[in-house]
Every structure is written in structure tokens, then in C-alpha cells.
Amino acid sequence: MINILFANFCMFVTFLYISGLLSQRYVVGVQSPSYIVKINAGLLFGIYGIILMYYAFPISPLLISDLRHLAIVVIASYLGWLPSLIAGFLIGVGRMLLFGLTASSISAAIGTCLIGILCGLVSCYRGKRLVKMLIMNLISLLIILLTLLINLKERGNIFELFTIQLVISTLGTLIIYTLTEHINASNKLFLQMKKNSETDHLTSLNNLRQFEQLLLERFMEAQHFNERLGVLAVDIDHFKKINDTYGHAAGDVVLQQLGRLLKSHTRSLDEVSRNGGEEFSVLVPGASRGEATALAERIRIAVENHSFELPDETKLKITVSIGAAVHPDTIHATDAKDLLEQADRELYRAKHAGRNQVCIASGR
Numbered sequence: 001m002i003n004i005l006f007a008n009f010c011m012f013v014t015f016l017y018i019s020g021l022l023s024q025r026y027v028v029g030v031q032s033p034s035y036i037v038k039i040n041a042g043l044l045f046g047i048y049g050i051i052l053m054y055y056a057f058p059i060s061p062l063l064i065s066d067l068r069h070l071a072i073v074v075i076a077s078y079l080g081w082l083p084s085l086i087a088g089f090l091i092g093v094g095r096m097l098l099f100g101l102t103a104s105s106i107s108a109a110i111g112t113c114l115i116g117i118l119c120g121l122v123s124c125y126r127g128k129r130l131v132k133m134l135i136m137n138l139i140s141l142l143i144i145l146l147t148l149l150i151n152l153k154e155r156g157n158i159f160e161l162f163t164i165q166l167v168i169s170t171l172g173t174l175i176i177y178t179l180t181e182h183i184n185a186s187n188k189l190f191l192q193m194k195k196n197s198e199t200d201h202l203t204s205l206n207n208l209r210q211f212e213q214l215l216l217e218r219f220m221e222a223q224h225f226n227e228r229l230g231v232l233a234v235d236i237d238h239f240k241k242i243n244d245t246y247g248h249a250a251g252d253v254v255l256q257q258l259g260r261l262l263k264s265h266t267r268s269l270d271e272v273s274r275n276g277g278e279e280f281s282v283l284v285p286g287a288s289r290g291e292a293t294a295l296a297e298r299i300r301i302a303v304e305n306h307s308f309e310l311p312d313e314t315k316l317k318i319t320v321s322i323g324a325a326v327h328p329d330t331i332h333a334t335d336a337k338d339l340l341e342q343a344d345r346e347l348y349r350a351k352h353a354g355r356n357q358v359c360i361a362s363g364r
Contacts, residue, residue, distance in 0.1 A: 004055060004056075004057040004058075005057055005168065007055055008052065008055050008057070008066075008067055008172075009172075009175070011051065011052065011055065012048075012052075012067070012070070012172070012176060012179075013179065015045075015048045015071075016074075016176070016179050016180055016183060017183070019041075019044065019045075019183075020183035020184075020186070020187060022044075023041075023187065033079065035082065038079050038080070038082045038083045039082065039083070039086060041075055041079050041083045042075060042079075042082060042083030042084070042085070042086025042087045042090070043086060043087075043090060045071045045072070045074065045075040045083065045087040046071070046086060046087040046088075046089070046090025046091050046094070047090070048071040049068040049069075049071035049072065049087060049090070049091035049094070049112075050068070050090070050091055050094035050095075050098070052066050052067050052068045052070075052071060053066050053068050053091075053094070053095065053098070053099075057168075059161050059164050059165055059168075060157070060161050063148075063152075063161055065144075065165050065168075067168075067169065067172055068091055068112070069112070069115050069137070069140035069141075069144070069169075070137070070169065070172055070173065070176060071087055071091070072084055072087045072088050072091070072112075072115055072116050072119050072136075072140070073119055073133055073136040073137055073140065073173065073176075074133075074176055074180060075087050076116075076119035076120055076122070076123040076136060077123060077129050077132055077133045077136065077180075078129075078180065078184075080120070080123050080124070081120030081121065081123055081124060082120070084116050084117075084119045084120035084123060085116050085117060085120050086116075087116060088112050088113050088114075088115055088116015088117065088119070088120075089113055089116060091112045091116075092108075092109035092110065092111075092112040092113045092116075093109065095108050095109045095112060096109045103151070104151045107147050107150055107151060108147055108151075111143045111144060111146070111147040114143055115139070115140045115143050118136075118139050118140075118143070119136040119139070119140070122135055122136050122139070123136075129177070129181075130174075130177050133173050133176075133177055134170065134173060137169055137170060137173045138166075140169075141162070141165060141166055141169055144165070145158070145162050148162075197209070197210075198210040200259075200273075200274040202252055202255055202256060202259075202274070203255055203256055203258075203259030203260075203274045204259070205259050205262075205263070205272050205273050205274045205280070206271060206272065206273035206274070207273065207274065208273070208274075208275045208276055210273065211271070211273035211275055211281055211283075214271050214273070214283060215231070215283060215336050215339075215340060216336050218271070218283050218285055219327060219335065219336035219339065220336075221285075222285070222327055222328075223327075227285070227286055228285075228286055228287055228288055228326055228327060228328065228329065229283065229284070229285055229286075229287075229326070229327045229339070230282075230283070230284035230285075230287035230288075230289075230291070230292035230295075230324060230325070230326045230327075231281065231282070231283060231284070231324065231325050231326075231327075231339055231340055231342075231343040232281060232282040232284065232292065232295070232296050232299070232322055232323070232324050232343065233279070233280075233281055233322065233323040233324070233340075233343040233344050233346070233347040234262070234279070234280040234281065234282065234299065234320050234321075234322050234347075235278055235279050235280070235320060235321050235322075235347055235351070236254070236255075236258065236278035236318055236319075236320055237318065237319045237320060237321055237351075237355040237356060238318075238355075239251065239254075239277070239278035239318075242254060242316070242318070246310060246314070246316070249311065250310045250311065250314075250316075253308070253309075253310055253311060254308050254310075254316065254318065255274070255278065257306075257308050257309075258280070258303065258308075258318075258320075259272070259274060259280070261299075261302060261303060261306055262280060262282065262299060265295075265298055265299050265302050266282055266284075266295065266299075267284075269285055269286075270282055270283060270284050270285070270295075271283040281340075281343075282295070282299075287326060288326065288329070289324075289326045289329050289360060289363055292324045292326050292360065293324060293358060293360050296322040296324050296358040296360070297358050299320070299322065300319070300320055300322055300356065300357070300358055303318060303319060303320045304317070304319050304320075304356065319355060319356035320356070321347060321350040321351050321355050321356060321357060321358075321359075322347065322350060322357075322358045322359070323343045323344060323345065323346030323347030323348070323349065323350055323358075323359050323360075323361075324343055324346055324358065324359070324360040324361065325339050325340075325342035325343040325346060325360070325361040326360070326361070326363075327339050329361075329363045330342050330361040330362070330363070342361045343361070345361070346359040346360060346361050347359070
């Protein structure tokens with residue numbers, strides 16, 4: 001029995017490790033997973049439960065048990081009612097398909113589906129996760145006990161055996177909770193580190209490193225699918241004067257507000273980045289020269305008309321100069337680096353032409 005319990009423990013550790021790797025983007029309490037993710041999670045933990053059925057352990061000479069219900073408990077605790085229902089239904093169907101369509105297998109399958117439903121309901125209530133997991137575990141064992149009472153003819157020491165199963169299952173719940181919380185905390189730290197490495201701390205836009213990575217990826221996609229890619233290089237006019245007159249704290253406020261302004265005047269698929277200092281950039285997938293120019297002009301006008309409010313409630317007006325280049329329309333832009341350099345050259349051309357204007361690279 002100890003050997004089989006150890007095998008169950010090793011399998012659950014493996015299941016949780018794999019699930020942790022797959023769920024690094026969806027930390028509980030940080031990011032809400034989509035319905036597709038929840039459905040896939042339900043299917044995955046349903047498969048886990050089916051596998052656990054093969055590793056049942058004896059609790060008496062005539063009675064064996066397993067920990068399949070803990071797969072439902074875990075997924076219900078972390079992702080809610082939908083994956084709980086899916087996992088419960090899948091384990092129930094697996095019970096009938098793998099062990100034969102008998103009266104006992106049907107009642108066991110119904111019990112498993114009922115466990116999925118009730119664990120899903122418990123997951124909807126507010127409360128500490130460990131408490132909810134222990135309640136779900138107890139409910140699951142009571143349903144299993146009821147199923148045994150229905151199917152067993154000899155019930156002499158069934159409540160004694162139920163106590164053994166309760167102890168094993170509760171210990172398993174505590175161990176699983178500790179592991180899943182550690183995995184969730186690790187994923188949360190991973191997401192935070194990933195965000196810090198990709199995000200500008202002041203504006204919450206993409207930083208230079210992330211911009212360079214996105215530019216390379218979008219350029220390769222544009223080449224592969226024979227599509228256009230626009231790059232806008234945006235620079236605040238006379239920004240040094242703002243810092244010298246109002247202080248660097250005021251300059252930071254201007255940068256933050258400009259970042260929000262750029263996000264609000266670009267499309268959801270456009271990538272806005274702060275490349276450093278007062279320099280920003282916008283990647284515009286699928287844009288023609290005319291569309292890139294129109295977007296750049298819309299940004300320029302929005303900035304010119306916007307009143308930037310400093311911490312001391314001073315209203316400030318600024319302007320930006322914008323250089324634009326579009327692949328494959330831009331002459332001499334053969335790779336991502338050339339495209340960016342062309343946009344930078346157009347930015348400096350706009351600066352030398354008097355600022356507060358848009359210049360776009362010549363077409364082929």
C-alpha cells in the first residue's frame with residue numbers, strides 16, 4: 001500500500017509540475033484565464049483523474065480506492081466551476097469505458113459527475129482556498145461512501161475503511177495544496193520578472209529590448225506573409241527645455257501622459273514602446289504608406305491639442321515630430337534594422353524641417 005501511495009504522490013507531483021509549466025501566463029489572482037484555457041484545463045485534469053484510477057490502493061482485502069477526486073478538487077479550487085464540471089464528466093466517462101459498463105461503474109461515474117458539480121459550486125464561494133479544498137475533499141469522500149453503500153452487499157467495516165480513506169485523502173489534499181501554492185507563487189514571480197524585463201517602468205509601455213524583439217518578429221511575419229509593416233519614430237520637441245524649466249519630475253509626468261495618449265490613439269494590434277528618454281515608437285502591422293502617415297498625423301494633432309497637467313496643476317502644451325517608414329514600400333529597407341534606421345532618418349528630417357510635423361520615407 002505504501003508503494004502505491006508513493007506512486008500516487010509522484011504522479012501528482014508530475015501532474016502539477018506539467019500544469020505549472022502550461023499555466024505560467026495565468027496566475028490565479030493576477031490574470032484571468034479565458035474559457036478556452038479553462039476547458040483545456042478541465043480536460044487535462046480529467047485525464048489526470050483517469051490515470052489515477054489505474055493506481056488504486058487497497059484499504060482492505062476486498063476494497064480498493066484511488067485519489068481521482070483530488071484532480072477535480074485541485075482544478076475546481078484554482079479555476080472554478082467550468083473545469084470542475086469537465087473533469088468530473090470526463091473521469092466519469094473514463095470510469096465506464098475503461099472498467100466496463102456495469103451497474104457499479106455507472107453509479108461510480110454518476111458519483112464522479114456529482115463530485116464535479118458540487119466542487120464547482122463550492123469554488124464559487126469566497127473563502128480561503130485550503131478551507132475550500134478540504135470541504136471539497138470531504139464532500140467527494142461522502143459521495144464515494146454513498147456509492148459504496150449502494151454497491152456493496154457486505155458493509156460491516158465500511159465506516160472504518162472510510163476513516164482510513166479520509167485520513168489518506170486529507171493528507172494528500174494538504175500536500176497538494178502546499179505544492180500548488182508554491183507553483184502559483186513561482187509563476188507569479190516569473191510573470192513579474194517577465195514584465196519587468198519587457199516593460200518601461202515609467203510609462204508601462206514596451207521598453208527598448210521588447211521593442212527590438214517585437215520589431216524583428218513583426219518584420220519576419222510581414223516578409224513571410226507578404227504583408228506591410230509600418231514603423232513610427234516619435235520624439236518630443238524641446239523636451240530638454242521642459243526638464244530645465246519645470247524639473248525632471250514634471251518631465252516624467254509628461255512622458256507618462258504621452259504614453260497614455262499614444263496608446264489611446266493607436267489600434268489594439270499596434271505596439272507602442274518607449275525607446276528611452278523622450279523617444280517613442282509605434283509598430284503598425286498591415287499599414288500602407290498612406291495609413292501610416294494618417295496615423296502619425298492623428299497622433300501629432302492629438303499631442304498638439306492635448307493639455308499636459310503637471311503635479312502643480314500647471315498646464316503645458318507640447319509637440320512631437322514623427323518619422324515613418326513602411327516595409328516593403330520604403331526604399332533601401334531590406335531588413336528590420338534598415339526599416340528602423342529609415343524611420344529615424346525621417347524623424348530627424350522632420351526635426352530639421354521645423355518640428356511638429358510628420359515625414360515619411362519615399363516609396364519604391
